[in-house]
Amino acid sequence: MSENIKMDLQTVLCDMCTEDRKPAKKTCMKCEISMCVQHLQAHLTTPVLLQTHPLTEPMALCGNTKCSQHGKLLEYYCLDDMTCVCVSCAIEDQHRLHNMKTFSTAHKELLEKLKAEQLILQEKTDDENVSLEKWEQSEREKLGRCSVRLIEAVTKLRDISLTSVQSSVSARMVSLKTSKSSLEAAQKEKDTFSFLQMYSQVQQDVEKAKAVDLSKGLEPGSHRDKLVEEMRQNGEKMVKQASQLWGSLLTLVDPEHHQELVPTGSDTIFEPQSLGPGMSLSTDNRKVFHSQWMKFCSSCLFLIKSTLPVPDFKRWVISISKDCDWTIGVCDDTYATSMKDGNVYGLRCQVTTGFCPTGCGWAESNSHHVFPGSSWRWPRVSSF
Structure with missing residues (x-):
């Protein structure tokens, strides 16, 4: 079996020339x-x-x-x-x-293979660059909507997150750069033996580059754990005002392990169409209350709407007290207007069933509603 062949980088001379040795062909x-x-x-x-x-x-x-x-x-x-x-x-x-x-056939075929893989990696690099540009633009727009009260906390969290994401991306891009250098070096190698001897390492570099996936985030380790913990500590300080930003940044830094952290917004509120006896809204219109002494509450309609001129939420979450039975219904705008025509889709939960007191779903703005069961405290709504 062969081992690495040591090559003389200087000009190779003819071994058959006796006096004036000429360069070998x-x-x-x-x-x-x-x-x-x-x-x-x-x-x-x-x-x-x-x-x-x-x-x-x-x-x-x-x-x-x-x-x-x-x-x-x-x-x-x-x-x-x-x-x-x-x-x-x-x-x-x-x-x-x-x-x-x-040798000659292998050299030709493997060289063509390297060229094809180089093209694939170049396309992958271009696609990742486009994705990063879109992500940066999207995040800048989100940061621009933050209130002045959150500037100091948001800035600190943003700096930690962006630096970490950049470090993560840079580390993973090393494989792409290494494979590119290996491919170029292999293609420039004219000597058949040298090319074949280095091909194994080039192929390893190519496979590593092909396995790069920016969506997986940081690899497991103390650096990632330390980063996530630091972001958690900073996020808890501003969760009431900026839970949407916090969850979004955690997902960007480590998307593989934080997809279930749901970022919420503060632009959705309850707009009561009718209130039953003993029912009231919180000052921010994001909580509905019902007096405990009321044994039963008839169905009432609450429209979830956005305070923004152009609502941008498509998904909603409603949290309900654990000490009550509840029913959530989803209907269209036609039923919300007349309360006669249109389909209503409901989900009921009783405390004895042990269901988790959270309902969520997908819907267009101004099209999902809550219908009460007997309870003393009503839902808190958030969207994203």
């Missing part, structure tokens, strides 16, 4: 000599030599052109194991059932 692997144009003619004009003596670009031979196991000339390249082998390796030993190629 080719090296005969079987004769283990390098020849200038004049002395090469015998190998090019003699049919037997032309067929049985493989010629390569000029190279300084260091005794590693023969198989260490069989002592025979390395003449073939095993595509399965990505190594040079002799004829005995190819027909007798572990390589006999492998995909074998001559």
